[in-house]
Amino acid sequence: DDNAIIYKAPAIDLMGATVNIGIEHSLQAGTGTGGDGAGAARSNTYGSGTGVGVTVAYEGLTLGAYGAERENKNPSVVDDVQDEFNGSWFVNYSFGPVSIGYTETYFDAGVIHNATTDDMVTTNVKTVGAAAGIFTGEAMSIAFNVNDNLSISYSEVEDTYDAQDDAATAVDDVTQKTESLQLAYTMGSMSVKAYNTEISNPDYDSDADKRNVNEIALGLAF
Numbered sequence: 001d002d003n004a005i006i007y008k009a010p011a012i013d014l015m016g017a018t019v020n021i022g023i024e025h026s027l028q029a030g031t032g033t034g035g036d037g038a039g040a041a042r043s044n045t046y047g048s049g050t051g052v053g054v055t056v057a058y059e060g061l062t063l064g065a066y067g068a069e070r071e072n073k074n075p076s077v078v079d080d081v082q083d084e085f086n087g088s089w090f091v092n093y094s095f096g097p098v099s100i101g102y103t104e105t106y107f108d109a110g111v112i113h114n115a116t117t118d119d120m121v122t123t124n125v126k127t128v129g130a131a132a133g134i135f136t137g138e139a140m141s142i143a144f145n146v147n148d149n150l151s152i153s154y155s156e157v158e159d160t161y162d163a164q165d166d167a168a169t170a171v172d173d174v175t176q177k178t179e180s181l182q183l184a185y186t187m188g189s190m191s192v193k194a195y196n197t198e199i200s201n202p203d204y205d206s207d208a209d210k211r212n213v214n215e216i217a218l219g220l221a222f
Contacts (some may be wrong), residue, residue, distance in 0.1 A: 021053070021054045023050075024051045024052075026050075029049025029070045030047075030049075046070055049069065051067065053066035064090050064091075068087065084109050097144055101140065107134070108135075109130065123205060125203040126161050126203060136160050139156065141155035142155075157177070158176070160173050160175045177199070177200040181197075192218055194216040199212075
């Protein structure tokens with residue numbers, strides 16, 4: 001939100017649903033705010049940027065979408081860049097003790113694949129925002145409140161890297177998959193939280209080893 005004007009409209013009541021709309025615009029979407037009394041340095045890479053988001057809530061159902069575009073004007077490799085675009089949408093629904101959610105995301109940094117040929121290799125690490133190509137993702141989650149003390153949730157995310165290379169030697173897409181199981185239990189002043197997460201093809205690297213993370217946290221309130 002540096003150097004940006006952000007406006008969130010008052011909530012609108014529409015046939016029983018609550019609608020929230022927001023818009024943002026920046027003349028310099030690639031600069032950071034300086035200290036007090038200091039002017040922000042002008043970006044030589046990015047120009048203006050605009051984003052729009054909306055959410056609609058009706059009883060236990062919530063829908064939302066967001067999209068943003070940023071002018072990419074890197075003068076050193078002007079033939080290898082386009083404007084950046086990213087967007088997402090989601091739906092959440094709660095009924096009784098159960099909540100479920102689903103979302104899809106899209107990110108295109110505007111970098112043409114010829115500018116970073118190595119990023120197209122499936123066995124190389126890719127960085128969102130820097131690597132050429134398009135990153136898309138979809139995620140789902142479900143949470144169940146067993147009772148006032150115990151809750152269990154599960155989430156699964158698939159993020160796919162597409163090099164956008166139409167050549168005959170083009171490589172296949174690489175999908176990074178994350179699965180996670182969470183557990184939370186409270187008893188009086190004590191709480192126990194635990195989770196297990198497994199990531200396949202981390203950093204969009206097809207020959208990288210799987211990552212497993214396990215953690216148990218104990219909390220006491222005095």
